[in-house]
Amino acid sequence: MHHFLARADFPAMLETLAAAGFTCIGPQVRQGSIVFDQLHEVAQLPQGWQDEQQPGSYRLHQTGSPYWFDWANGASAIKPYTFAPQESLWKAVRDESGRLHFKTILPKPQKTAILGVRACDLAALAIQDQHFLHGTYPDPYYQQRRENLLLIGVNCTHAAATCFCVSTGDGPDILDGYDLLLSETAEGFVLQTGSEQGQQIADQLPLAQATQEQLLTAQERMQPARQQQRSLPDKPPLYDKLQHTHWQEVGARCLACGNCTSVCPTCFCHQEVEHPALDGTGSTHERLWNSCFDPNHSYIHGGAVRRSHADYYRQWLTHKLAGWHEQFGRSGCTGCGRCITWCPVGIDLTEEVGSLTT
Structure with a gap:
């Protein structure tokens, strides 16, 4: 069933997430870019802001519109909240007899809700899940964060000149992988649930049943994001x-x-490094993001x-x-x-x- 959340009632979503123990992460304008960071109130959302992207170029401009999500992604969204840029994996400690003991350092993540996730990032998260979770040896560090994540997707209404998710089959419409899904109109949001946890949040919101007109408007607003895209062949040789x-x-x-x-x-890709204590009593083993462009x-x-x-x-x-x-x-x-x-x-x-x- 499709529900409708009026724009004036949107603060209830942030309040419901907070009451359920979630730290809410959402989009906001910071130093000329739309970034994802902790979100406390609706006023932080990038109302009226839209991006202009070209190869090697990113600019924001104000349109004066009522929309909060009429933009294409900035530099990051989900990845830093599941695959940490820097984290300690274990510690080696020498006891009084000189023997070494190894202690795993697992993260203790808070329940986190990410608001404004796009189709391309949900598709990317599915790949990360396949790598970190679905193999012979699941990564417990990634797993801890992933299990504490609630994902609120928003369908795209604007594509950057650098977008090509239609070619890869990953957008701009969100089809799965979400707990809650929003499609923005001027008056509010068509809302769908995709999980039991998402349904529990939705049950506490002041929702109405979406009308056919609201559904049609939401679909029409997604059309530009489907059309304004470059292309990439599937599996080029x-x-x-x-x-x-x-x-x-x-x-x-x-x-x-x-x-x-x-x-x-x-x-x-990542690297693992040791940080030995200066007094020789132990050492901490860390994982850091790395790149195949690194000579090492x-x-x-x-x-x-x-x-x-x-x-x-x-x-x-x-x-x-x-x-x-x-x-x-x-x-x-x-x-x-x-x-x-x-x-x-x-x-x-x-x-x-x-x-x-x-």
Whole structure:
């Protein structure tokens, strides 16, 4: 059943989440970008703000509209709240006899509700779940955070010039993976539930049954996000193009800064480091986000396998768009376009694939 939550009643959602023990994370304008951070009141939402994105460019402008979610994603959304950028995994401690003992350091996450999640990020989360949870050895650190997460999706009404989720089959409509789903209109939100936990929250909200007119308006508002998109072929034959001269051309532009992997919602490369205590009594083992653009990422005894920027970019693109089909049964790209927007030199994944495959 489709319900309707009036815009004036939206604060009740934040109050209900707080009463249920959730810390609410939501979109807000911060230093010229829409970011996700702790949300206490409706006034923090980016009302009237819309983005303009191009390769290597991100700008916000005020439209004066009543909409809170009429924008395409900024640099991040879900990933930092499940796969932590930096965390301690275990600690080694030496006792009085000199013996070493190892102690696991599991996180103690709060119940967290993320408001404003988009289709591309829910698709990316499903890939992260497949990697961290559904293998032989589930990652307990990721699992602790994932199990304490409530996801409130919002259907897209605006696509950035860098978006291509229609090509990957991951948006802009949200089909699954949510606890609550909102479709924004001027008067309020068409609301659907996707889980028992989401239903428990919805049961406490001042909802009415959505009318046919409200449903039609919500669908019409999603049309621009479906149409204003670039395209990417499914499973481009990149492994057949490993010696293509274009790798050197794009490598000459690439800074190997790792921005693309940091903002990518599916990338999960990391490194593990030791922080020994100065007095020799123990050591803490940490996991940090890393990137295949790091020269040390491919280091083995005797040197690195990949030694140039062209090598780094070729590894990233071929693995993301071709190798992931073998690993996960689908592409590692969900069409969010962040790697294009946040590349400081404006390297465009969709254009590079076109240059490599034509």
